[in-house]
Amino acid sequence: MDWSNTPTGPAGHPTHETRQKLHPEGVRWWTESDQADPDPEFHAHTRLYADRRPWERGCVDELLRAVADEALVEVFFTDTELRRIHHPYDGGADVVPTSTAERDRLRREHTAWLPSNAAGL
Numbered sequence: 001m002d003w004s005n006t007p008t009g010p011a012g013h014p015t016h017e018t019r020q021k022l023h024p025e026g027v028r029w030w031t032e033s034d035q036a037d038p039d040p041e042f043h044a045h046t047r048l049y050a051d052r053r054p055w056e057r058g059c060v061d062e063l064l065r066a067v068a069d070e071a072l073v074e075v076f077f078t079d080t081e082l083r084r085i086h087h088p089y090d091g092g093a094d095v096v097p098t099s100t101a102e103r104d105r106l107r108r109e110h111t112a113w114l115p116s117n118a119a120g121l
Contacts, residue, residue: 002014025053
């Protein structure tokens with residue numbers, strides 16, 4: 001995703017060039033506008049981009065590196081039905097599985113990914 005203070009204006013972060021370089025297949029999927037403030041200077045237009053690609057090992061490595069380096073932000077990976085979500089960010093990732101059973105299986109299989117605090121959050 002990227003942001004701008006106008007619906008079609010240049011992106012504030014990441015820049016269009018950065019997003020285009022790292023996610024060239026991405027097409028604009030949705031624009032969410034927040035114009036609650038009466039001052040247009042504080043309006044925000046969040047634009048989401050999407051693509052579909054067949055899964056193969058390493059196919060998102062460049063995107064993950066860009067997220068870790070904060071060159072891209074708010075990247076989400078989902079299955080084709082949008083049931084499972086993986087949201088990486090520069091300090092880790094959030095995972096939204098489809099059920100508590102899947103959550104528990106992921107927790108057992110990937111204990112090294114969990115934070116060390118008591119809640120595991």
